[in-house]
Amino acid sequence: MRLGVRIGVDVGTVRIGVARSDPHGLLATPVETVPRGTGDVERILAIAAELDAIEIIVGLPLALSGAHTASTRDATEFAGRVASATATPVRLVDERLTTVSAQAALRGSGRSSRNSRSVVDQVAAVIIVQHALDLERNTANPPGEIAHPNEGHHDGE
DSSP: OOOSOEEEEEEOSSEEEEEEEOTTSSOEEEEEEEESSTTHHHHHHHHHHHTTOSEEEEEEOOOTTSOOOHHHHHHHHHHHHHHHTOSSOEEEEEOTTHHHHHHHHHHHTTOOSTTOHHHHHHHHHHHHHHHHHHHHHHHSSOOSEEOOTTTTOOTTO
16 A cells, blocks of 8 residues: 555536545545535545645546446546546546545434535545545556546537
8 A cells, every 4th residue: 555645536417526545545535525616626636645645636527337437528528637636646546426425424323415515525535535545455457547748628519
């Protein structure tokens, strides 16, 4: 298991949940919710720099069948924008059902989804980081696939 903080990113259309791991890769915790839009990539990179992150893990929302969706393309494009702006590796990791799991966890703790929207994004990011840590621990390899600068961005789409 590599040492170092990982940043987890749950890309939504309105908000981006951000979480982090501890330096030993044992535990993921929420950081903040970043509004989607102007300055979002810069804020993610500022958090990564503040925490001296060794990588940024972006959740890849695939359909349950494994097929790509509009959300998959959006997350891939966002990861490409982040990768274009930093030397820190950006990885895409399958995040099927993380938002559903986050909502269930919050309901289980007595929070309604109405007053927990920004928290749901952070919890989903925690689940993404924890999943990536578990994959690396189980396989001894970095999780997911490397995001390439501007990957997924096609003019005219």
